[in-house]
Amino acid sequence: MPVTSPTTFRTTYAEIAAKAGVSRATVSRVLNGDDRVHSDRAQAVIEAANKLGYRTNRAARALSTGRTGQIAVVIDDSPAVLTDPFWGVVLAGISRVLIVHDIHSVLMISPLESEDSPIAHYLEGGDVDGAIFLTVHQEHVVQSLVKKGLPVVVIGTPIDLKSEIVYVDTDNRLGAELATKHLLSSGCKKVATITGDISAVAGIDRLEGYHAAHLSLGIEVNEDLIAHGDWSFENAKTLTLRLLARNPDIDGIFAANDTMALGVMAAIHERGRMVPDHVAVVGFDDNLMAQTHRPGLTTIRQDIVGLGAAAAESMLSILQGETPAPKILPTELILRESA
Amino acid sequence: MPVTSPTTFRTTYAEIAAKAGVSRATVSRVLNGDDRVHSDRAQAVIEAANKLGYRTNRAARALSTGRTGQIAVVIDDSPAVLTDPFWGVVLAGISRVLIVHDIHSVLMISPLESEDSPIAHYLEGGDVDGAIFLTVHQEHVVQSLVKKGLPVVVIGTPIDLKSEIVYVDTDNRLGAELATKHLLSSGCKKVATITGDISAVAGIDRLEGYHAAHLSLGIEVNEDLIAHGDWSFENAKTLTLRLLARNPDIDGIFAANDTMALGVMAAIHERGRMVPDHVAVVGFDDNLMAQTHRPGLTTIRQDIVGLGAAAAESMLSILQGETPAPKILPTELILRESA
DNA sequence: CCGGTTGCGTATAACGCTTAAATAACGAAA
DNA sequence: TTTCGTTATTTAAGCGTTATACGCAACCGG
Numbered sequence: 001m002p003v004t005s006p007t008t009f010r011t012t013y014a015e016i017a018a019k020a021g022v023s024r025a026t027v028s029r030v031l032n033g034d035d036r037v038h039s040d041r042a043q044a045v046i047e048a049a050n051k052l053g054y055r056t057n058r059a060a061r062a063l064s065t066g067r068t069g070q071i072a073v074v075i076d077d078s079p080a081v082l083t084d085p086f087w088g089v090v091l092a093g094i095s096r097v098l099i100v101h102d103i104h105s106v107l108m109i110s111p112l113e114s115e116d117s118p119i120a121h122y123l124e125g126g127d128v129d130g131a132i133f134l135t136v137h138q139e140h141v142v143q144s145l146v147k148k149g150l151p152v153v154v155i156g157t158p159i160d161l162k163s164e165i166v167y168v169d170t171d172n173r174l175g176a177e178l179a180t181k182h183l184l185s186s187g188c189k190k191v192a193t194i195t196g197d198i199s200a201v202a203g204i205d206r207l208e209g210y211h212a213a214h215l216s217l218g219i220e221v222n223e224d225l226i227a228h229g230d231w232s233f234e235n236a237k238t239l240t241l242r243l244l245a246r247n248p249d250i251d252g253i254f255a256a257n258d259t260m261a262l263g264v265m266a267a268i269h270e271r272g273r274m275v276p277d278h279v280a281v282v283g284f285d286d287n288l289m290a291q292t293h294r295p296g297l298t299t300i301r302q303d304i305v306g307l308g309a310a311a312a313e314s315m316l317s318i319l320q321g322e323t324p325a326p327k328i329l330p331t332e333l334i335l336r337e338s339a
Numbered sequence: 340m341p342v343t344s345p346t347t348f349r350t351t352y353a354e355i356a357a358k359a360g361v362s363r364a365t366v367s368r369v370l371n372g373d374d375r376v377h378s379d380r381a382q383a384v385i386e387a388a389n390k391l392g393y394r395t396n397r398a399a400r401a402l403s404t405g406r407t408g409q410i411a412v413v414i415d416d417s418p419a420v421l422t423d424p425f426w427g428v429v430l431a432g433i434s435r436v437l438i439v440h441d442i443h444s445v446l447m448i449s450p451l452e453s454e455d456s457p458i459a460h461y462l463e464g465g466d467v468d469g470a471i472f473l474t475v476h477q478e479h480v481v482q483s484l485v486k487k488g489l490p491v492v493v494i495g496t497p498i499d500l501k502s503e504i505v506y507v508d509t510d511n512r513l514g515a516e517l518a519t520k521h522l523l524s525s526g527c528k529k530v531a532t533i534t535g536d537i538s539a540v541a542g543i544d545r546l547e548g549y550h551a552a553h554l555s556l557g558i559e560v561n562e563d564l565i566a567h568g569d570w571s572f573e574n575a576k577t578l579t580l581r582l583l584a585r586n587p588d589i590d591g592i593f594a595a596n597d598t599m600a601l602g603v604m605a606a607i608h609e610r611g612r613m614v615p616d617h618v619a620v621v622g623f624d625d626n627l628m629a630q631t632h633r634p635g636l637t638t639i640r641q642d643i644v645g646l647g648a649a650a651a652e653s654m655l656s657i658l659q660g661e662t663p664a665p666k667i668l669p670t671e672l673i674l675r676e677s678a
Numbered sequence: 679c680c681g682g683t684t685g686c687g688t689a690t691a692a693c694g695c696t697t698a699a700a701t702a703a704c705g706a707a708a
Numbered sequence: 709t710t711t712c713g714t715t716a717t718t719t720a721a722g723c724g725t726t727a728t729a730c731g732c733a734a735c736c737g738g
Contacts, residue, residue: 010465012694023718028696038716055464059401060694063723068398073446077435082427083627092421095448099457104466105446107412109434125394126349127443233631259631266633288422289628292572292598294605351724362688367726376686399724402693 011052019048031056071098071315072123072131074108081135082109085288086304090155093308094132101316124148129319132311139165151318153311157201166318168310168327172202175300175331176209179254179282182298182333184217188252188280192225192243194236194264196256206256206284225250229260236263244271251279252339258283258290261297265338280339296336303329350391358387370395410437410654411462411470413447420474421448424626425643429494432647433471440655463487468658471650478504490657492650496540505657507649507666511541514639514670515548516555518593518621521637521672523556527591527619531564531582533575533603535595545595545623564589568599575602583610590618591678597622597629600636604677619678635675642668
């Protein structure tokens with residue numbers, strides 16, 4: 001005979017059935033919302049369950065149904081990712097939606113290098129009903145999981161496999177366009193940009209938005225004003241110093257994220273120039289630093305909670321057998337002092 | 340007949356047993372490390388299992404043993420908490436340790452208001468073998484879970500129930516002493532402090548460290564130099580302006596966290612004074628902003644990954660029936676430009 | 679040399695839930 | 709009143725593990 005739960009003693013269907021004077025199957029029906037049961041009996045079952053403080057045993061249900069009621073949330077185990085406050089908020093968005101559907105989020109913090117890394121095995125092993133990826137470096141690994149039938153949603157646009165992977169993302173292109181347009185239409189004559197890592201889709205899209213803004217306003221893009229950054233503060237600062245040295249008349253800079261925008265401002269300051277009087281600056285993300293920095297950073301806010309929520313909803317949709325289309329979430333220009 | 344797993348088809352003991360020519364129970368024995376099995380047979384079982392790509396069905400195991408192999412990680416669902424990069428790193432620390440022991444972390448992002456909030460029920464329900472709390476506002480809720488037999492570890496020192504709750508924390512007191520001593524011993528004559536929220540233990544301890552530093556150097560504490568903050572940027576800035584107005588000769592400030600230290604520096608700057616030339620500043624946490632801000636913030640670094648790891652280890656210890664003592668992790672002074 | 683251990687493996691009963699199949703209950707139609 | 713067709717319930721068979729009870733040898737001391 002196996003041991004019983006070490007912590008709590010749980011009440012089972014048997015007890016409820018006894019108290020309500022029905023069979024265990026009827027208890028199951030009632031508790032799972034099957035309406036093919038007489039309302040008085042159903043009532044009796046519900047009362048008995050409440051009185052006994054019943055909590056469903058997920059392990060037993062999982063064993064029986066083959067569904068665990070759990071979704072893996074996979075995060076890359078690198079300091080750069082984990083220290084980004086972004087992810088905590090995304091997690092909250094995911095968790096809030098899933099918990100309403102009684103689905104738990106299992107955290108998997110691990111590098112997903114190859115198709116037979118431990119985490120890939122976990123995911124295939126049936127411990128979870130699906131997986132949401134918060135960062136994807138290895139698209140083929142994700143793809144192989146999809147092919148094995150695992151429901152997968154990715155946060156961020158895939159580079160190659162857009163058509164094969166369900167994803168959600170922020171509208172980086174339009175957000176960047178918004179930012180750049182704001183600079184151009186508020187009097188800046190020469191607007192430069194520090195791009196993100198353009199091997200990432202977000203980096204590419206934000207650069208495209210910069211182009212799109214110029215195009216729609218009929219302004220020629222000067223390639224000399226585009227500096228390729230890597231999302232980091234230091235690098236952005238260096239690039240800005242170089243830009244300003246070559247083009248002293250730059251009067252606006254769009255940085256592809258807030259961290260770089262701070263680097264940009266640091267550089268401008270170091271050159272003895274003022275933000276926004278001499279050079280206006282717009283960032284992207286609206287993170288905590290954008291809010292606390294002085295002058296306050298004008299930036300593009302993403303709906304981060306919404307991103308998580310959208311991913312969770314796509315997952316639910318997949319679990320119901322559908323194939324949801326990619327979701328692209330809108331952004332918003334937040335005006336502060338820097339532009 | 341119940342449905343089979345919708346995603347993957349798993350290999351079971353039955354198949355392994357067939358391939359290895361033994362019974363299912365023998366397979367169980369071998370796979371659970373019972374040494375009362377002939378080594379050649381054991382070998383055959385292991386080979387068969389590997390060849391078939393066996394993955395243990397956690398639901399079945401959980402049902403049989405009453406243990407789920409899952410630990411809940413409970414985070415308060417508030418923007419202030421979720422946007423703090425701190426927690427992502429703590430999570431990584433927890434997860435890395437637990438996964439080695441084949442234990443999964445289930446994320447529960449939710450306010451834990453009362454003893455019968457949904458999350459409390461989840462935790463009692465047996466879905467997890469224990470819970471690690473990342474923030475505790477409601478100690479009595481935690482206590483009631485402990486009393487019901489749920490293994491619990493709290494990150495951060497409890498206010499009232501130190502003796503009843505297993506916890507891990509950073510050595511806030513000593514860290515603050517280190518910070519203050521650095522200021523005092525590097526030439527500052529008049530060192531003020533902006534405390535954290537002193538209804539939190541971390542706030543209290545960091546203030547105590549400020550006192551301790553003065554005491555050990557034989558310097559009288561001037562109560563007028565202590566301003567009670569709330570961890571926030573804006574508030575710290577306001578308080579600093581007030582401090583400087585009243586005591587223009589302040590030449591050092593210890594802020595109880597980095598965010599406030601930035602507020603302090605903003606205020607100093609606004610008063611037209613320089614950091615560190617006129618006023619030196621030390622923070623606490625060593626977060627990203629401390630690193631990217633110019634001038635770089637001298638601060639106290641906590642071992643955040645270590646904090647998570649320590650919590651996980653305490654949890655493992657409880658699961659083995661022990662009662663681990665509280666663990667207090669050391670801090671380190673990180674020298675940058677601000678002091 | 680025999681009854682009583684010991685060692686090892688097999689068979690089997692849980693664990694709590696779901697669900698297909700069997701049965702009972704109940705009207706309505708004949 | 710009997711019978712058929714529905715619908716409401718129960719019975720029972722798993723889901724994949726773990727752990728106990730049991731059987732069968734070989735092995736020991738008396």
